[in-house]
Amino acid sequence: MPNARKPLAGRRLHFIGIGGCGMSGLALVARELGAHITGSDAKQTIYTESLARHGVSGVVVGHDIVNVPEAPAEVVFSSAVRPENIERAEARRRGLGEVHRSGLLTEFTALHETVAVGGAHGKSSTAALLAHVLTSCGKDPSYVVGALLRPPGVHAAAGAGGTLVIEADESDKSLLNYQVHTAVVTNVDLDHVGDSGAYHDISDVAKVLGEFATRAKTTIVSAQAAEHLAPFVSEMTVVRPGLIDCEPMRFCLRGENYEVNQPGEHQLHNAALVVEVALTRGCTPDDIRAALLSFPGLARRFELRGRTAAGARVYDDYAHHPVEVDSALAAARQVARGGRVLAVFQPHLFSRTQQFQGGFLDVLASADRAWVEPVYPARENPEVWTHVAEQLAVDVADRAPQMQMSPGRADLARLLRDEATDADVIMLIGAGDVNTLAEDLVG
Known part of the structure; x- marks a missing residue:
């Protein structure tokens, strides 16, 4: 370790894909720990903008061999950056070291007493809320969370309090590499089947999250998670908040009442986990109560983008699993x-x-009207998946008139502006670029 206060001092780290939420957070913390940071991404994002606001100037848009620094340096990459990426290939040619993002995060966990939040849904919201509460309670934690806090917050920081709050992503099982003091599990559900093929059923997910939990000194889980983890975890604190009738944003835990400022029952369960962890870290109920109410929320997590000219509220949510879509609605x-x-x-x-x-279609039926946009392909080739697009259109048509395929962004924006009244809520849901529709709706 170069020195106790700046353990990464002297290291030159080049982040390929620095515009992603996880990568940009790691870059911020690495910079604060003393590393010299550069990076590149295919496009500008809200995270590259956040990096610029917080003093990380060596970020360029576009991948090119000229972006790769001279030795001694290391390149940091995520699973989304393939080995044939031009900058990764150039780094190998020059003999530079390569570090997967999970490897760098593992290094961070060795430097702190780490609280890692795992689970299929709610990791970002719970980890961000926990980081905010601990910060507000004067604990000065380090944290790296996978979504941008709404201003004035950031999604990563290197604090001096000795605690690190992170998300523990189960998609590639990298969470099993972390050195964890307190494991938090929000829920157990099946996801990432098509992404990586790592899991065949929910029992596979439970086994991995169970192993993650048993490697920690302390395990704090929701009641839903406890049911799935019971065969694999012998000791865990199960958090069961008492929901209060006619007060949908308040709950009771350990004899104390708490209130959240984000709607949705799932937020109460997330907040209850945060309260439990915060109490173990020496925070008082009064300080926790104040912190919960001052939480700014996360970008693209039930974020109010504004109102239409007619007064309809427009919200944006990153939900991309049926359970998450159901919670958002x-x-x-x-x-x-x-x-x-x-x-x-x-x-x-x-x-x-x-x-x-x-x-997806079953939970969308809870909306008064729903429009389904074409699939956002991300890293998949649409030509290979034509059958899925065709079947989606057929199944959506079967649920008409309440549900239909989008007529196109411009036409849909006009339709919503004309139809929505000041009593209505417009929800833009998905992990792709559906959020940009808000720009055409908010007047």
Whole structure:
């Protein structure tokens, strides 16, 4: 370790794909720990903009061999950056070291007493809320979370309090490499089937999350997660918040009442886990209460983007699994207070759409009207998945008139601007670029 205060001092780290949420967070923390940071991404993102605001200047748009620094240096990459990437290939040619993002995060966990939040849904929201609460309570944690806090917050920081809060992603099982003091599991569900083929059923997920939990000194889980983890984890604290009738944003835990400022029952369960962890870290109930109410929320997590000219509220949510879509729509129904919920859903990945299509359409049926956009392909080739697109259109047509395929962004924007009233809520849902529709709706 170069020195106790700046353990990464002297290291030159070049992040390929620095515009992603996880990579940009690692870059911020590595910079604060003393490393010299450069990076590149195919396009500018909200995360590259955040890096620039916080003093990381060596970021370029576009991949090119000239971006790769001279030795001694290391390149940091995620699973989305393939070996044939021009900058990775150039780094190998020069003999530079390569570090997977999970490897760098593993290094961070060795430097701190780490609280890692795992689970299929709610990792970003729970980890970000925990980081905010600990910060507000004066614990000065380090943290790296996978979504951008709404201003004035950031999604990563190197604090001096000795605690590190991270997300523990089960998709590639890298969470098993981390040195974890406290494991938090929000829930157990099947995801990432098409992404990596790592899991065949929910029991596979439970085994991995169970191994993650048993490697930690302390395990704190939701009641839903406890049911799945019981065969694999002998000791765990199960958090069961008491929900309060007619007060949908308040709950009781350990004899104390708490309130959240984000709608949706799932937020109560996330917050209860945060309260439990914060209490173990020496935070007082009064300080926790104040911190919960000052949480700014996350970008693209039930984020209010504004109102249409007619007054309809427009929200954006990153949900891309049926359970998450269901939670987003339930939260929308809560804030609509009798108005209609108009949903626009953009499926993310053809493989995930194929796996969960029936579930997506079932939960979308809870909206008063829903429009389904074409699948956002991300890294998949649309020509290989034509059959999924065709079947999606057929199944959506079967649910008309309440549900239909989008007529196209411009036409859909006009339709929503004309149809939505000041009592309605418009929900833009998906992990692709459906959020950009807000720019055409908010007046």
